[in-house]
Amino acid sequence: KTDEPGAAQSPGQQQGPVKIGISLPLTGDFSEPGKGIQEGYQVWADQVNARGGLLGRKVELIFRDDASDPNRVSSDYESLITQDKVNLVFGPFSSRLVIPAAKVAESYGMLFVEPAGAAAEVFEQGFTRLFYAAPAIASDHYNYLADYILKLPADQRPKTAAYASLDDPFAQGTAYGLRDKLAAAGVKTVVDEVYPPETTDFAPIAAKIAAAKPDLVVGGTQFEDSVGLVRALQELKVQPKLAAFSTGPTLAEFPAAVKGAAEHILSPVGWSSTATFTGNQEMVKRYKELFGGEANEDAANGYTVGQIVEAAVNAVKCVDPTKECQDKLTQHIRQGTFDTVVGPLSFDDKGRPEQAHMIQQYVNGKVEIVLPEQAKTASIVYPKQEW
Amino acid sequence: MSEVVLSLEDVVAGYGRAAPVLRGLTVTVRAGEVVCLVGPNGAGKSTALKVASGLLAPRSGRVLLAGRDVTGLPPQRLLGLGLAHVLQGHSVFREMTVAENVRLGGFTVRDQARLNARIAAVKELFPVVGERWGSLAGLLSGGQQKQVEFARALMLEPTVVLLDEPSMGLDPRNTSVVFDQIDLMRRTGVAVLLVEQNARRALEMADLGCVLDLGRVHISGPARDLAADPRLGRLYLGGAPST
Amino acid sequence: MRTVSRGLPLLLAALAVAYPWLAPNYYLVYAGALTVMYAAMSTSWNLLGGFTGYVSLGHSAFFGLGAYGTGLLVVRLDVPWAVALLVSALLVTAFAVGVGIAAVRVRGASFVIVSLALVSMMNLIVQGWRSLTGGSTGLQVPSPFPGLHRGQTHIVFFYLFLVLLALALLSWWYVSRSRFGAGLRAIREDEDKAESLGVPTGAYKVAAFALSALFVALAGGLYALWFGSLDPIFVFSILIASYMVLMSLLGGVRHLYGPLLGALIVAPAGEYFLIALGETQIHLTATGLVLVLVVLFMPDGILARFTRRRAGPSIPDESADQRLQGVAP
Amino acid sequence: MVSLLLQGLALGVLTGGLYALLASGLSLYFGVMRVVMVAHPAFLFLAAYLTYTVHTTLGVDPFLALPLTVPLFFALGVAVQRLLIARLAPDNLAMMSVLLTFGIALTIEGLLGTFYTGSYKSVSMEYATRSLSLGGVHLPYDKIIAFAVAGLTLAVLFAVLVKSRFGQALRATIQHREAARLVGIRTERVAGYGFGVGLATAAVGGTVLALITPFFPASHWVWIGKLMAIIVVGGLGSVVGAALAAVLLGVVEGVVLVTVDATWATMMFYVFLFLTLLARPQGFFGGRLAHRF
Amino acid sequence: MSSLRTEGLTKAFGGVQAVSDASVELLDGKINGLIGPNGSGKTTFFNIVTGMIRPDSGRVLYRGRDITRHSPHRIAHAGIGRTFQLCRIFPRLTVLENMLVAVRRTRLRELLAGLRDTGEVERARHWLRRMGIEHLEEAEARDLSYGQQKLLELAAVLMAEPDLVLLDEPAGGVNPALIDRIVALVRDLNAEGRTFLVVEHNMDMVMGMCDHVIVFDRGAPIAAGPPAVIREDPRVLEAYLGV
Numbered sequence A: 001k002t003d004e005p006g007a008a009q010s011p012g013q014q015q016g017p018v019k020i021g022i023s024l025p026l027t028g029d030f031s032e033p034g035k036g037i038q039e040g041y042q043v044w045a046d047q048v049n050a051r052g053g054l055l056g057r058k059v060e061l062i063f064r065d066d067a068s069d070p071n072r073v074s075s076d077y078e079s080l081i082t083q084d085k086v087n088l089v090f091g092p093f094s095s096r097l098v099i100p101a102a103k104v105a106e107s108y109g110m111l112f113v114e115p116a117g118a119a120a121e122v123f124e125q126g127f128t129r130l131f132y133a134a135p136a137i138a139s140d141h142y143n144y145l146a147d148y149i150l151k152l153p154a155d156q157r158p159k160t161a162a163y164a165s166l167d168d169p170f171a172q173g174t175a176y177g178l179r180d181k182l183a184a185a186g187v188k189t190v191v192d193e194v195y196p197p198e199t200t201d202f203a204p205i206a207a208k209i210a211a212a213k214p215d216l217v218v219g220g221t222q223f224e225d226s227v228g229l230v231r232a233l234q235e236l237k238v239q240p241k242l243a244a245f246s247t248g249p250t251l252a253e254f255p256a257a258v259k260g261a262a263e264h265i266l267s268p269v270g271w272s273s274t275a276t277f278t279g280n281q282e283m284v285k286r287y288k289e290l291f292g293g294e295a296n297e298d299a300a301n302g303y304t305v306g307q308i309v310e311a312a313v314n315a316v317k318c319v320d321p322t323k324e325c326q327d328k329l330t331q332h333i334r335q336g337t338f339d340t341v342v343g344p345l346s347f348d349d350k351g352r353p354e355q356a357h358m359i360q361q362y363v364n365g366k367v368e369i370v371l372p373e374q375a376k377t378a379s380i381v382y383p384k385q386e387w
Numbered sequence B: 001m002s003e004v005v006l007s008l009e010d011v012v013a014g015y016g017r018a019a020p021v022l023r024g025l026t027v028t029v030r031a032g033e034v035v036c037l038v039g040p041n042g043a044g045k046s047t048a049l050k051v052a053s054g055l056l057a058p059r060s061g062r063v064l065l066a067g068r069d070v071t072g073l074p075p076q077r078l079l080g081l082g083l084a085h086v087l088q089g090h091s092v093f094r095e096m097t098v099a100e101n102v103r104l105g106g107f108t109v110r111d112q113a114r115l116n117a118r119i120a121a122v123k124e125l126f127p128v129v130g131e132r133w134g135s136l137a138g139l140l141s142g143g144q145q146k147q148v149e150f151a152r153a154l155m156l157e158p159t160v161v162l163l164d165e166p167s168m169g170l171d172p173r174n175t176s177v178v179f180d181q182i183d184l185m186r187r188t189g190v191a192v193l194l195v196e197q198n199a200r201r202a203l204e205m206a207d208l209g210c211v212l213d214l215g216r217v218h219i220s221g222p223a224r225d226l227a228a229d230p231r232l233g234r235l236y237l238g239g240a241p242s243t
Numbered sequence C: 001m002r003t004v005s006r007g008l009p010l011l012l013a014a015l016a017v018a019y020p021w022l023a024p025n026y027y028l029v030y031a032g033a034l035t036v037m038y039a040a041m042s043t044s045w046n047l048l049g050g051f052t053g054y055v056s057l058g059h060s061a062f063f064g065l066g067a068y069g070t071g072l073l074v075v076r077l078d079v080p081w082a083v084a085l086l087v088s089a090l091l092v093t094a095f096a097v098g099v100g101i102a103a104v105r106v107r108g109a110s111f112v113i114v115s116l117a118l119v120s121m122m123n124l125i126v127q128g129w130r131s132l133t134g135g136s137t138g139l140q141v142p143s144p145f146p147g148l149h150r151g152q153t154h155i156v157f158f159y160l161f162l163v164l165l166a167l168a169l170l171s172w173w174y175v176s177r178s179r180f181g182a183g184l185r186a187i188r189e190d191e192d193k194a195e196s197l198g199v200p201t202g203a204y205k206v207a208a209f210a211l212s213a214l215f216v217a218l219a220g221g222l223y224a225l226w227f228g229s230l231d232p233i234f235v236f237s238i239l240i241a242s243y244m245v246l247m248s249l250l251g252g253v254r255h256l257y258g259p260l261l262g263a264l265i266v267a268p269a270g271e272y273f274l275i276a277l278g279e280t281q282i283h284l285t286a287t288g289l290v291l292v293l294v295v296l297f298m299p300d301g302i303l304a305r306f307t308r309r310r311a312g313p314s315i316p317d318e319s320a321d322q323r324l325q326g327v328a329p
Numbered sequence D: 001m002v003s004l005l006l007q008g009l010a011l012g013v014l015t016g017g018l019y020a021l022l023a024s025g026l027s028l029y030f031g032v033m034r035v036v037m038v039a040h041p042a043f044l045f046l047a048a049y050l051t052y053t054v055h056t057t058l059g060v061d062p063f064l065a066l067p068l069t070v071p072l073f074f075a076l077g078v079a080v081q082r083l084l085i086a087r088l089a090p091d092n093l094a095m096m097s098v099l100l101t102f103g104i105a106l107t108i109e110g111l112l113g114t115f116y117t118g119s120y121k122s123v124s125m126e127y128a129t130r131s132l133s134l135g136g137v138h139l140p141y142d143k144i145i146a147f148a149v150a151g152l153t154l155a156v157l158f159a160v161l162v163k164s165r166f167g168q169a170l171r172a173t174i175q176h177r178e179a180a181r182l183v184g185i186r187t188e189r190v191a192g193y194g195f196g197v198g199l200a201t202a203a204v205g206g207t208v209l210a211l212i213t214p215f216f217p218a219s220h221w222v223w224i225g226k227l228m229a230i231i232v233v234g235g236l237g238s239v240v241g242a243a244l245a246a247v248l249l250g251v252v253e254g255v256v257l258v259t260v261d262a263t264w265a266t267m268m269f270y271v272f273l274f275l276t277l278l279a280r281p282q283g284f285f286g287g288r289l290a291h292r293f
Numbered sequence E: 001m002s003s004l005r006t007e008g009l010t011k012a013f014g015g016v017q018a019v020s021d022a023s024v025e026l027l028d029g030k031i032n033g034l035i036g037p038n039g040s041g042k043t044t045f046f047n048i049v050t051g052m053i054r055p056d057s058g059r060v061l062y063r064g065r066d067i068t069r070h071s072p073h074r075i076a077h078a079g080i081g082r083t084f085q086l087c088r089i090f091p092r093l094t095v096l097e098n099m100l101v102a103v104r105r106t107r108l109r110e111l112l113a114g115l116r117d118t119g120e121v122e123r124a125r126h127w128l129r130r131m132g133i134e135h136l137e138e139a140e141a142r143d144l145s146y147g148q149q150k151l152l153e154l155a156a157v158l159m160a161e162p163d164l165v166l167l168d169e170p171a172g173g174v175n176p177a178l179i180d181r182i183v184a185l186v187r188d189l190n191a192e193g194r195t196f197l198v199v200e201h202n203m204d205m206v207m208g209m210c211d212h213v214i215v216f217d218r219g220a221p222i223a224a225g226p227p228a229v230i231r232e233d234p235r236v237l238e239a240y241l242g243v
Ligand SMILES: Nc1ncnc2c1ncn2[C@@H]1O[C@H](COP(=O)(O)OP(=O)(O)OP(=O)(O)O)[C@@H](O)[C@H]1O
Pocket: B139, B140, B141, B142, B143, B144, B169, B171, D290, E013, E014, E016, E017, E018, E036, E037, E038, E039, E040, E041, E042, E043, E044, E045, E085
């Protein structure tokens, strides 16, 4: 077989464009964020090519749609690696797809930097070539918020908390990360709901939360359900002192979808459009030129993957799919620290990033970074205004 | 002789792309006359009636109704010209009540008074229709359903009636009712094209008989002569009845 | 026709066996194994669908249960993989008997809906029972052949699926020529009439349902071992059963090789569409339109076009001329 | 606890009304033409997207899209029936229609994805996020609106099917096409209109859905199972049965959601489906004529 | 001795009393006739005897064994075969395949054995030959004419070697020549020891062929006896024959 591990690479592969294989959920459940990641990758490729490419070779992105289906994601990487003989692969979106994808990459000895496999489980599969290109894994997303809450004076500190989470490893990971820390510090969990992705009606869940009158409402959500939950909470007149939801509020569609209810909602975010980290402003600008509209966190994460791999390639001076080269790249990433649009990133031996997510809040209708102290663009509003 | 109301001229017809079932059929029915088609199963008798009522468009040949060329017109147009067709087998609307079935017979009529008069008339002709007025037609016994179909077809006081094996499944009493009805229609000037397997009885009362086979009329003539033809009797009408 | 029906299968079988060695790269071996897996599954599906006319979308559930059963036995109880595969398939078969008893009480459209519900239900259960199945995180099954590299694993599974396909084909053939098969076909045409002729329709249907589930469960189990990660949403997806239906239908549900032929067309075409049109959602539309066209223009499948034509209507009772001899018009 | 139960019950009734609206079209296709229309939810979301477009480009209330979408969907339904469904062989209409409409659903999803991209869209109105409070029980306005629209639509539908000449003609057409033609019914046209009416309900349903939930091209998959379960419990083909079953299941779902959890609440649909089959395969409210002899 | 006996069978559909307190006894080894007006419960009686409908009360005894609540296939295995009022065959199976469906006993090995390897095909051909349709063996059943389908239905029932055969209107819609053939067949089969119960509205056929005639009216037997007696029975004349 031409792709037998260790088979000599044909010389043709040393020239021509650098092909990068990517499978993304362009249809199906994850198509919304999948698109964002795709745009991030495209902005990066555009800029690299403008700079003259990787090691002087043009970058060419090959996209496949996996329809949010893990079976397909495997096929995609299988064909990208063995048939298209890509030089590099970048990861797909969602922890659910990252695991099967990483398996394929791992067994063909390919470096696997991914933008969206944040769940803790991703890093427990024994992958040796996987890196998550964002500041923190899911269970650490709310770390700053947890610190903030626990430092509040005793009389202001919330006593009870309600958690509602989508049955999804990432979404649950974020909510439970916060829950475990707060519960350990004595904040009572009064509602702890998990709902399947099929759920379309959130009013009864909100009713349950309303009945418990919690000080704190935390949603482990993706997009659709975050909107559903917020609307239902508002309709059922739940009035917590603080409300936090993962993912949904970081998307541009959110405030319009919840119709004014976005005010003071908190959300972990790994990236900010106003941050001045390496390349960020250029990225924001180029994004607007290419796609109109504002870049979002997903696009930034895709871009980050590109930045890390680019730095590694430039450092070790190879981009071949061969084992030696991929090993060298992996080695380099494991040891280095990388300047990216989400800040400097470094990884532990399992590929986990060692930094932290920021916390954003809608203040006067605008997204502001409120935590941590050193990055904030506005002060956190607590307790939140009534819905 | 009275005027011709319905005629099929040299009709060729069939289903889908298969070979034609009717291969040059010619039949003529006059006002006040009962024409009886007999013939073995699969000869094309039902097909001939379907062509006559517009359910099936012929591949060639003409259909004339009341002097007009109606070849290829859909049934609802022929209905307006006074044609009614009672299908072979069961064709009640099974999941509708007897009442709905009968009223649908007058679907094209908007005049309520006329409808009500007709309903009363058919109820009298077929008592079971009145008795089971509110029940679902599909729940009636085979023979009862047949009666509902007649009632439905007679709602419009047709001038040409096509009957496809009307006595099939009927008990002797109802069979007589049907034959009496046919006789009555003839006397009021209605033209009847009748398909019957109960050939002896049908030929007895018909004016004209046609023996159909392989999509053509093989023998035709005054019904009584046909019934009396000994060879024909043996071949088509079966052994002499025990009576 | 005879030589074609004898010679062609042999040739195909030889080609199939040689395929992994002919394929230029491992992706094509992988795609081959996937195709054979689908062929095996649609042939199994056809044990129910083709004979009895009961369209089951519930076979996704058997696929998923077979996969999870095998995976859980291997992961949680350290059972050797081959044993796990068989035990799990047998458990699924037993389960199918239970479900079958309830499900085959309804016919036609209701059955389709019930089978659809079965898939959703299993998905909810497997996803909800996190402590056992790993829930939405999925279940990671270790490779049974840790010594082989990925490409070699594809070759091994290609042959395993090929064996399964052979078994499924053999079963279909065996049933089709038996009285059991005749009874099943009669059920497709007119169930009450079949019963009045002495066919125990209930038992027959359940038996066909279970047999068909058995093979699909085996395919699911092999898939779990091969693929290594199971995610409830996608293992219990009606799309999987829809593929079985589409493939069977395209090839021809009334023919032994119909589903196989369908799989040989649909699976590679699916991969092709994805690669050619993968960047937009239009490939969904392409798949949808193909389905619509097949249903409209080839409802009996491709093979129906090549086999015995219908005699056509109009078979007269006896020759009219025989009877009319001597009777002048 | 009692008030929570009451709240769950009230929400369940309202949601049930919505389910009734969404399922009514399905029940109609099946009842009158034995077609299992897997693409109905896809059409619901097609309507939702159209509503979205009208709402965002013209800035008008989403319900003002109805004069546009209802006739459009009616026409679409007529076209689908005349061009596609009518061509299916009657032998195994149920089976083939599942596959055909499955193909249609995929086609629609692909087109939506192509034109609107995969991202979520939503239509939010000020009035749709408030609620009415009655003795501690909150009734969200969007759900009240959905319930009212559903009730109205179903009443119209019922009147059309049972009372009107068209309804009579439609039922006759389904039951015996040749006989229907012989009493003067234009059967092709009637069957087309019947399908059109079914899709017209999807236009209304889609608008309501757009108002209460965000959507993306693949959203329709979630609804197929639930809606199908409803029409089976209601008795396949019975529009009234489906409505009753929808409310029943809505209430069960609401109550189970507040007392147990969301997984079990969704499961209830399927549990009821299987219970129905075991107890009364013809459905609880339908009670159809046995086709046996 | 009687092979089939019913005691007080009753069945109501909603408000309609289809069969009420029907106690019937067949003459073993003879041709029994069952006549009665439309809707008098004859078909329902068949359906109860063959297990397709559960009676509200009463018992069905076959050779002294109570088979009232047995499922249709068990009753078929016990040796009772039936045809349907509107002929039912398997339309998309070939004539030969239609013949191979019927089963009398079922053992797993027989079930799974290849049909062509056992004597079944020979037996099937034998019956087709007796019906005179052996030349149609490979045709799809739906392509047969109605009369041929009726013969096929009967042949398929006979494949299970029933001892008692219930025929629901065997002559309905069949051309007269074929009726003669069916009558002859029934007589032959009866001579070989099979008992028959025939529902029929064709009085010539019933009176000419049957040894014993049972008359139903409104769901219950009102008379039973040899044809000659029945023909003169005033109750029968009034309920049924009286025209
Ligand atoms: N499934 C059913 N549901 C309701 N009523 C029924 C059903 N089957 C039969 N009936 C009623 O029971 C009565 C007897 O019907 P049955 O079919 O047994 O009569 P029959 O003697 O066979 O008549 P025919 O000579 O017309 O065939 C009829 O009044 C009929 O309407």
